[in-house]
Every structure is written in structure tokens, then in C-alpha cells.
Amino acid sequence: MTAERKLPRCVPVIGWPKKDREAWATALLQPKDALDVAGPASHLRAPSVRLIEQAVGRFLGWLEDIEGRKATNVPHDVPVDALRRYIDWLNERVAPFTVLGHVRDLHEYLRFAWPDFDRSHVKRAERALAWRAKPTKDKRARLRPSEDLVRLGEDLMAEAASAGSGDRRLPLVQYRDGLAIALLALRPLRIRAFASIQLQDHLLHVGNVWKIAIPPELSKNNRPWEADIPSELAPALRHYLEAVRPQLRSLRGRWHSEPGGALWISIDGSAMKPKALGEAITKRTRQAFGQSISPHYFRDCAATTLAYDSPKNVRLATPLLGHTSPKTTEKHYNQARQIEAGRKLNTTLSELRRRLR
Numbered sequence: 001m002t003a004e005r006k007l008p009r010c011v012p013v014i015g016w017p018k019k020d021r022e023a024w025a026t027a028l029l030q031p032k033d034a035l036d037v038a039g040p041a042s043h044l045r046a047p048s049v050r051l052i053e054q055a056v057g058r059f060l061g062w063l064e065d066i067e068g069r070k071a072t073n074v075p076h077d078v079p080v081d082a083l084r085r086y087i088d089w090l091n092e093r094v095a096p097f098t099v100l101g102h103v104r105d106l107h108e109y110l111r112f113a114w115p116d117f118d119r120s121h122v123k124r125a126e127r128a129l130a131w132r133a134k135p136t137k138d139k140r141a142r143l144r145p146s147e148d149l150v151r152l153g154e155d156l157m158a159e160a161a162s163a164g165s166g167d168r169r170l171p172l173v174q175y176r177d178g179l180a181i182a183l184l185a186l187r188p189l190r191i192r193a194f195a196s197i198q199l200q201d202h203l204l205h206v207g208n209v210w211k212i213a214i215p216p217e218l219s220k221n222n223r224p225w226e227a228d229i230p231s232e233l234a235p236a237l238r239h240y241l242e243a244v245r246p247q248l249r250s251l252r253g254r255w256h257s258e259p260g261g262a263l264w265i266s267i268d269g270s271a272m273k274p275k276a277l278g279e280a281i282t283k284r285t286r287q288a289f290g291q292s293i294s295p296h297y298f299r300d301c302a303a304t305t306l307a308y309d310s311p312k313n314v315r316l317a318t319p320l321l322g323h324t325s326p327k328t329t330e331k332h333y334n335q336a337r338q339i340e341a342g343r344k345l346n347t348t349l350s351e352l353r354r355r356l357r
Contacts, residue, residue, distance in 0.1 A: 006093045009061035010054055019073040020056070023113035041112035045222065047192070052112075055105030062086055075110060075117040083125060096133040103129055142293055146185045146305040149298065152288050153182025157236055169251065173267055175244045177280050179236055180264065184281065184295060186230050188302040191295040193218040193225070195274035199241075199261040210234055 013021060028049065029039035041049070059078070060071050066089060071077050078086075083103075090099045103126050110119040156178030163171035184194060193214045197203055202218075204211045210229040216222045229237060245265055253268025262271030272280075278295045286292040293301070 007090075007098075008058045009065055010057035011060040011064070012057060013053055016056065016060060017071050017073045020071075020113070023073075024053075024056075024109070027112040039112075040115065045217075051101070052105045052109050055102045056109050058102060059086060059106055062089065074106075075114045075119075078106070078110075078122065080121045083122060087125060087129070096129070100126070100129040100133045142291055142297055143301050143304055144289065144293065146298075146301050148289075149185035149285070149293070149301060150182050152285065153178045153180070153185065154236075156181065156284065161239075168247075169267055172244050172248050173280075175240065176248065176264065177284050179233075179240050180277065181281055181284060182233060182236070183229065184298050185302065186233065187212060187227055188299040189214065189225070190220055190299075191274045191278045194295065195264060195272055195277040197263040199263060201261065203263055210237060 013024065016024070024041075027039045027041040028044070029037075030042050031038040041052075044052075056074060059074065063069060063071050063077055063082075067082070067085075087099060087103065090102060103122065107119060107122045107126050110117055110122060157175050160171040160175035160178060163174075180194075189212075196218055197212065197214075202213055202215070204213055209231075212225075212227055212229060214225040216224050219225055245263075248265035248267070249259060249269055251265075251267060251269035253266070253270075255266075255268045255270060257268075257270045259265050259269065259271040264272040264277055266272045266276060281298075282292045282294050
């Protein structure tokens with residue numbers, strides 16, 4: 001017996017109604033030269049395009065599989081009643097923020113592909129969902145000081161380096177994961193950019209310094225990002241590049257494909273995808289701390305650690321994390337102050353109890 005699908009089937013673009021395919025292709029149209037007219041969605045990055053296409057595809061899948069009717073085109077098929085039923089259906093199955101994401105991306109599709117369509121009801125629904133959406137999990141319970149993450153990475157590498165006989169692949173993978181955890185804790189890139197690091201292109205050895213240089217196309221805000229790799233990690237990185245990575249690269253697993261210059265190599269001898277590297281990091285943190293810390297939470301850990309240890313320098317987290325606005329970083333400062341206030345309260349209460357004894 002198969003488990004009930006949480007989200008609707010996603011209809012690929014090729015399976016969309018003809019009018020929707022044509023409208024979306026026009027919206028994405030890239031200009032051929034400086035005088036050519038660009039489509040309204042031509043500026044979107046590939047991940048944004050993919051999210052919008054998934055939102056439309058899932059709405060069409062819901063329409064066909066749950067409502068039992070073939071789509072004509074999205075504007076025609078998303079009146080108030082249908083949108084309400086779709087949102088109710090999603091609300092029963094997924095978290096509020098997931099529902100919001102699907103409706104928001106559906107609205108974005110209508111905005112770009114059907115600019116003359118009255119989408120006010122979709123916009124109202126998006127605003128209402130944004131107002132009501134609350135995180136289902138409190139990530140603050142998962143945050144740890146960045147030094148704990150660095151220490152975990154160093155411990156994993158030390159243990160892997162001293163491993164005895166057995167499956168030779170396991171220490172290699174463990175060393176790779178340890179280096180990834182330590183480096184990500186100190187240079188908390190988004191996992192897509194972190195997993196896409198290529199030797200020579202993004203990992204540079206300039207004199208005695210190793211640098212990471214991320215081009216605009218790999219960053220969320222379409223801006224370049226560059227930073228030195230901390231000197232304390234340089235020996236570990238060198239060992240990985242000279243001893244560990246070549247052995248990983250020589251492996252020939254079931255899913256092997258030529259890795260090229262990818263920094264992170266899988267147990268199959270292939271370049272690691274962002275999802276695979278993220279899952280490896282999350283698994284190691286769960287084993288070490290009893291609860292998982294995803295790569296995205298590494299960014300929260302870094303900003304909160306900086307805010308807690310050095311409140312005056314909290315704005316340094318803005319360029320470190322690649323934020324375009326310090327407002328995004330301010331929440332970590334506030335969170336760190338809350339943690340500090342809680343600790344001070346605990347200390348005060350403990351002192352009062354001691355005096356009353």
C-alpha cells in the first residue's frame with residue numbers, strides 16, 4: 001500500500017496547456033541584442049524559474065488528479081472557488097510556509113505570463129497566508145555555536161585520518177564530510193554555491209592563501225562573493241586535495257560520472273550534488289548532537305555566534321552571509337540578545353535560590 005502523496009503530482013512544462021506554455025516562453029524570452037525587448041521574467045535565475053514551474057505544475061496536477069478535470073489554461077482554471085479548494089487541500093497536508101510558497105509562486109507565474117489577467121484574488125490569498133504562516137519548528141533549539149561545528153569537523157577529520165583496516169571508502173567520506181562541516185561553519189555559503197565549488201575556478205591558491213571566489217551566477221543575490229579560507233584549515237584542505245580527493249575520484253560506484261574539477265567528490269567518484277552534500281552534513285550533525293543542523297542553519301549559527309560574542313560587530317555578518325541588507329542580519333542579533341537575557345535570568349534565579357537556602 002502506497003503512502004498518500006503530500007503534494008500533488010507535478011505536471012512538467014511540456015504537459016501544460018498550449019496557451020500556458022506559449023505565455024511562459026514569451027515571459028522568459030531573452031533579448032538578442034540591446035534593442036530587443038526582453039520578456040518580463042527574463043531576469044529570473046534558474047532556481048526561481050524552477051520554483052515557479054513546479055508551483056504551476058503542481059496546481060495543474062491537483063486540478064487533474066484531485067478535481068478530475070483537464071486544464072484549459074491557468075488563468076481560466078484558478079477562479080476564487082478553485083483557489084480556495086486548492087489552498088484547503090494543501091493546508092491539510094503540508095506546513096503553512098509550504099502552502100505560502102506554492103501560492104506565491106503561482107501568483108508570480110500569473111504576474112509574468114498573464115499580466116492582463118485579474119489576479120487580485122491570488123494576491124489577496126498570498127498576503128493572507130503570509131500573515132498567518134508560522135514556522136512549524138523553532139530553529140533556535142537547533143542552533144549551536146559555530147565553534148562546536150568547527151570542532152565536530154576537526155574531530156571527524158582526525159578520526160578518519162587515524163582509521164585502521166576496513167572499507168577504505170568510509171574514512172575518505174568521513175574526512176570529506178569533516179572538512180565540509182568545518183569550512184562551512186567558518187564560511188557559511190549557501191549549499192548550492194558551496195557544493196558547486198570547482199578547483200581553479202572558485203578555489204584559488206594565491207601565494208600562501210587559499211581563497212573561495214563565488215561568481216554572481218552561483219549566488220542568490222546575483223553578486224560575487226569572495227573570502228579567504230582560514231589559515232587553521234589550510235593543512236586539512238591541502239591533505240584533502242592531495243590525498244583524499246584523488247582516492248575518492250578513483251572510485252567507480254554505480255552512479256559514477258566524470259567529476260571534472262568539483263571539490264566535493266561522492267563515494268561513487270562523481271561530483272556531489274547540493275542535495276547529497278547537504279544530506280551528508282545534516283546526518284553527521286544529527287549523529288553528533290542528537291538533532292540535525294542543515295547547511296542553511298550553519299548560516300544562522302554563524303550570525304548568532306557573531307552577534308552573541310561580539311554585538312558591536314554583528315553587521316560583519318551581512319557581507320559574511322552575502323546578505324544585501326543588514327535587516328536580514330539584525331534578527332540574529334535580536335535572537336542572541338534573547339538567549340543572553342535567558343541565561344542572565346537563569347543565573348539570577350540560581351543565585352536567589354542559593355541565598356534562600
